[in-house]
Amino acid sequence: METSDIFRMLWAGTGETLLMVFASTALGYVIGLPVGVLLTISDTDGICPHPLLYKILDIIINITRSIPFLILLILIQPFTKFVVGKSYGTVATIVPLTIAAVPFIARMVEGSLKEVDHGVVEAALSMGAGKMTIVIKVLIAEARTSLLVGVTIALGTILGYSAMAGIVGGGGLGDIAIRYGYYRYETGIMLITVLVLVILMQVLQWLGTLLSKKLDRRRG
Amino acid sequence: MSIIQIEHLSKTFDSKENQVHALNDVSLSIEEGEIFGVIGLSGAGKSTLVRCLNLLEVPTSGTVTIGGKNLLELSKEELRRERQSIGMIFQHFNLLMQRNVLDNVCFPMEIAGISKKTARKKALEYLRTVGLEEKAKAYPVQLSGGQKQRVAIARVLASNPGIILCDEATSALDPQTTRTILELLKKINKEYGITIVLITHEMRVVEEICDRVAVLYHGHLEEIGSVQEVFGNPKTRAAKSLILARQSEQLEEEINREVEYGNV
Ligand SMILES: Nc1ncnc2c1ncn2[C@@H]1O[C@H](COP(=O)(O)OP(=O)(O)OP(=O)(O)O)[C@@H](O)[C@H]1O
Ligand SMILES: [Mg+2]
Numbered sequence: 300m301e302t303s304d305i306f307r308m309l310w311a312g313t314g315e316t317l318l319m320v321f322a323s324t325a326l327g328y329v330i331g332l333p334v335g336v337l338l339t340i341s342d343t344d345g346i347c348p349h350p351l352l353y354k355i356l357d358i359i360i361n362i363t364r365s366i367p368f369l370i371l372l373i374l375i376q377p378f379t380k381f382v383v384g385k386s387y388g389t390v391a392t393i394v395p396l397t398i399a400a401v402p403f404i405a406r407m408v409e410g411s412l413k414e415v416d417h418g419v420v421e422a423a424l425s426m427g428a429g430k431m432t433i434v435i436k437v438l439i440a441e442a443r444t445s446l447l448v449g450v451t452i453a454l455g456t457i458l459g460y461s462a463m464a465g466i467v468g469g470g471g472l473g474d475i476a477i478r479y480g481y482y483r484y485e486t487g488i489m490l491i492t493v494l495v496l497v498i499l500m501q502v503l504q505w506l507g508t509l510l511s512k513k514l515d516r517r518r519g
Numbered sequence: 520m521s522i523i524q525i526e527h528l529s530k531t532f533d534s535k536e537n538q539v540h541a542l543n544d545v546s547l548s549i550e551e552g553e554i555f556g557v558i559g560l561s562g563a564g565k566s567t568l569v570r571c572l573n574l575l576e577v578p579t580s581g582t583v584t585i586g587g588k589n590l591l592e593l594s595k596e597e598l599r600r601e602r603q604s605i606g607m608i609f610q611h612f613n614l615l616m617q618r619n620v621l622d623n624v625c626f627p628m629e630i631a632g633i634s635k636k637t638a639r640k641k642a643l644e645y646l647r648t649v650g651l652e653e654k655a656k657a658y659p660v661q662l663s664g665g666q667k668q669r670v671a672i673a674r675v676l677a678s679n680p681g682i683i684l685c686d687e688a689t690s691a692l693d694p695q696t697t698r699t700i701l702e703l704l705k706k707i708n709k710e711y712g713i714t715i716v717l718i719t720h721e722m723r724v725v726e727e728i729c730d731r732v733a734v735l736y737h738g739h740l741e742e743i744g745s746v747q748e749v750f751g752n753p754k755t756r757a758a759k760s761l762i763l764a765r766q767s768e769q770l771e772e773e774i775n776r777e778v779e780y781g782n783v
Pocket of ligand 1: 532533534539540541559560561562563564565566567568720
């Protein structure tokens, strides 16, 4: 294989990986953020306690989180096919990635929102703030640094999952690493692919940390 | 008519192991424009009492009537509106840490639906009242405890309240700062005619600014009257013991002062 071909392939793979990772993290937050909010406010010390709702969400999340990603990937192939029309390739992989991301993200959002001092929530209640105001302007606004750290962790975790999806032809860098390294014994290409993954992870982490520090007003 | 009227108020906390009777058949009324103190030992039920006044805590039985309205009969929406006219300040200030001082003061006005421009203008006025206009762009971490409490007072003024509830508003502050905050509360009470209900376990706070005082003991209202009456001639053991504690505290302060000046 020509060097320029390898480069082109890696370039395309990186694009596919980034697409998968960002699309499924974004979709994951579209569902996971509201679920995390529900978990926070329905818990016993939340602003609208609802033990039954909390318990149900809690159990569903625990179950989905305990399924290994590779098994989930295979289990939901029929569903993926139904949604996207096929069960392999970059776009198809977004489906299982999102499903894996949602419970994980919901838990992290719950953790972040529960870090907000209850006294501040009480102050808002005493001012006559409604529930929506408290969720948006107190819980989410006050927890934004922690939420952003969560986004960084989510992106990193999904990046790892996306590479795993390579085993079933999931597209992206993981796919390349498995096709060349595992099936064709082209260790060189595999190592370069892994290197690209490592760099991506570093960059994500660096950007995330930078952004959350920049937005934090709790340091002088 | 009294601005605040509490009748046969009881609050029981149920937990798995036991029941705590935090308030036991408490009745009292507070007049418009006065500074009313509630004093008692830790666990006496002071916070519970004051939290019942804006229904942050829902009483087990009894009624809370504010400005002629029985709070327990209000719909959720009406209660939210009512709460906007009952300000509250806290021991630990409870400011929004990710907002600067100005935006903290704007928060109640945002809730009330006041336009951003008007809110900012008014917020600056309130900051001037508490003497912190030059800190408008600072964030709470950059402020001292006393300054944070002054922001909290400006924030409470922003909701244009008829009543301010203070739960141990000076307990996290040193004596010097406590005095300035109490002065500020007194000024607000005079200038705006706001009724102040002040919860504290510190006698000197009551001595300094309250008109009348109630003594709580294990959830019971033991004694109520003007500060001179209650402190000058305590009738119940609860009140007497508080006053004895205060006297020994004063003695200690005196001794400390003398030691400082090298008189001993
Ligand atoms: N949410 C709660 N659940 C269970 N028990 C509670 C709760 N809040 C208060 N209590 C109990 O009710 C009693 C009165 O508490 P409260 O906080 O009103 O006392 P306080 O006079 O404000 O004391 P302090 O000076 O320590 O603040 C205490 O025995 C306390 O343990
Ligand atoms: Mg208390």
